[in-house]
Amino acid sequence: xxxxxxxxxxxxxxxxxxxxxxxxxxxxxxxxxxxxxxxxxxxxxxxxxxxxxxxxxxxxxxxxxxxxxxxxxxxxxxxxxxxxxxxxxxxxxxxxxxxxxxxxxxxxx
Amino acid sequence: xxxxxxxxxxxxxxxxxxxxxxxxxxxxxxxxxxxxxxxxxxxxxxxxxxxxxxxxxxxxxxxxxxxxxxxxxxxxxxxxxxxxxxxxxxxxxxxxxxxxxxxxxxxxxxx
Numbered sequence: 524x525x526x527x528x529x530x531x532x533x534x535x536x537x538x539x540x541x542x543x544x545x546x547x548x549x550x551x552x553x554x555x556x557x558x559x560x561x562x563x564x565x566x567x568x569x570x571x572x573x574x575x576x577x578x579x580x581x582x583x584x585x586x587x588x589x590x591x592x593x594x595x596x597x598x599x600x601x602x603x604x605x606x607x608x609x610x611x612x613x614x615x616x617x618x619x620x621x622x623x624x625x626x627x628x629x630x631x632x
Numbered sequence: 633x634x635x636x637x638x639x640x641x642x643x644x645x646x647x648x649x650x651x652x653x654x655x656x657x658x659x660x661x662x663x664x665x666x667x668x669x670x671x672x673x674x675x676x677x678x679x680x681x682x683x684x685x686x687x688x689x690x691x692x693x694x695x696x697x698x699x700x701x702x703x704x705x706x707x708x709x710x711x712x713x714x715x716x717x718x719x720x721x722x723x724x725x726x727x728x729x730x731x732x733x734x735x736x737x738x739x740x741x742x743x
Contacts, residue, residue: 621665
């Protein structure tokens with residue numbers, strides 16, 4: 524079966540510090556992978572998606588970047604966090620319906 | 633840009649009541665999905681509808697895709713506290729394509 528792992532679950536980081544969130548997928552090959560950010564109790568904003576290794580598309584200009592070093596690994600990064608980067612970050616893979624990870628609650632202080 | 637509007641934004645009802653949540657767009661979608669999300673968790677797929685006019689039932693939940701494939705509804709019969717959560721609709725194209733999400737309906741079912 525297909526599973527998706529995302530970590531850490533919660534993270535508190537100071538402004539200006541770097542960020543690295545990791546997402547890995549099991550049970551599928553060459554998945555389409557996505558990073559979303561969600562404001563409290565609201566819809567999902569697509570940040571990045573990837574259709575293959577090294578292929579990244581950005582949906583909105585921002586302080587974040589993404590990389591896909593391996594087929595089943597998707598990483599969300601920042602060199603210097605801003606207060607506005609706080610939020611709930613979700614990784615997902617698509618296979619006629621999205622399967623989401625359990626999310627990372629990021630608080631920038 | 634394809635947009636999906638969900639209504640109502642918030643809904644608070646008593647256990648045993650019925651409710652309907654709506655998802656509307658001016659765009660045509662090849663498929664429409666509904667997700668349910670609990671606090672601190674990722675959304676979980678409930679159903680996918682792909683044919684205009686299609687109706688799917690999942691226990692007390694009934695999902696309908698509009699004839700023109702621009703809108704959808706979710707009806708819950710005899711709501712229970714366990715139905716509490718954020719309900720998200722999402723429209724998409726072919727398998728694996730990007731989804732457009734609505735802003736969600738926050739449902740609270742009070743015992």
